[in-house]
Amino acid sequence: GAVVSQHPSWVICKSGTSVKIECRSLDFQATTMFWYRQFPKQSLMLMATSNEGSKATYEQGVEKDKFLINHASLTLSTLTVTSAHPEDSSFYICSARVGSGNEQFFGPGTRLTVL
Amino acid sequence: QKEVEQDPGPLSVPEGAIVSLNCTYSNSAFQYFMWYRQYSRKGPELLMYTYSSGNKEDGRFTAQVDKSSKYISLFIRDSQPSDSATYLCAMSVQTGGGNKLTFGTGTQLKVEL
Numbered sequence: 001g002a003v004v005s006q007h008p009s010w011v012i013c014k015s016g017t018s019v020k021i022e023c024r025s026l027d028f029q030a031t032t033m034f035w036y037r038q039f040p041k042q043s044l045m046l047m048a049t050s051n052e053g054s055k056a057t058y059e060q061g062v063e064k065d066k067f068l069i070n071h072a073s074l075t076l077s078t079l080t081v082t083s084a085h086p087e088d089s090s091f092y093i094c095s096a097r098v099g100s101g102n103e104q105f106f107g108p109g110t111r112l113t114v115l
Numbered sequence: 116q117k118e119v120e121q122d123p124g125p126l127s128v129p130e131g132a133i134v135s136l137n138c139t140y141s142n143s144a145f146q147y148f149m150w151y152r153q154y155s156r157k158g159p160e161l162l163m164y165t166y167s168s169g170n171k172e173d174g175r176f177t178a179q180v181d182k183s184s185k186y187i188s189l190f191i192r193d194s195q196p197s198d199s200a201t202y203l204c205a206m207s208v209q210t211g212g213g214n215k216l217t218f219g220t221g222t223q224l225k226v227e228l
Contacts, residue, residue, distance in 0.1 A: 034215075034216075041123070043218040043220045046215055095158075097214065100214075103149070103164055104216060106151075106158035106161075107158050108157055109158045
């Protein structure tokens with residue numbers, strides 16, 4: 001149980017284009033999903049907290065207009081990187097929380113490379 | 116000072132060794148403690164979840180929390196090459212919503228034959 005999937009697993013795009021990443025909870029309903037970014041040999045940095053049906057809460061320093069988050073249903077959240085640039089190249093990971101518990105279950109991650 | 120400190124390693128041990136991984140933290144409000152294992156280019160996998168001070172055992176893994184010292188540990192017995200991964204500690208404070216996790220930088224472990 002508590003399986004989270006992400007799609008795509010990797011993507012390469014040109015600078016200036018937009019990329020959408022999907023995060024799905026496969027066997028449970030997730031009222032809250034989290035989006036993280038991880039640079040090589042560094043820890044996970046929380047970008048935003050996404051609650052179903054409401055606007056996402058962004059961490060300090062994360063541009064909400066650049067990283068658009070939509071949590072339209074209890075099983076799907078999307079992160080769109082708009083006008084991507086090479087410095088946005090990173091490993092993006094989502095997680096989902098079951099109910100109001102503290103445990104988060106992570107997706108397999110999406111590796112974004114912006115040329 | 117980071118809220119959570121973790122030695123990045125790398126830590127290299129022979130197969131069968133007992134591994135000790137540690138994190139220290141500065142925020143006394145942290146109440147929930149987790150250990151995640153992350154293989155290269157994969158998402159983190161929850162290994163252990165603890166709340167109170169003391170030990171919690173699950174198979175070859177033992178998580179230990181010492182709130183008075185703000186120190187947590189993960190012990191791996193009879194380590195195997197398949198245990199080679201990065202181990203991340205994570206902590207959270209019970210808040211009205213969000214329950215955000217604060218991660219350590221991760222310790223890279225290599226178990227050699």
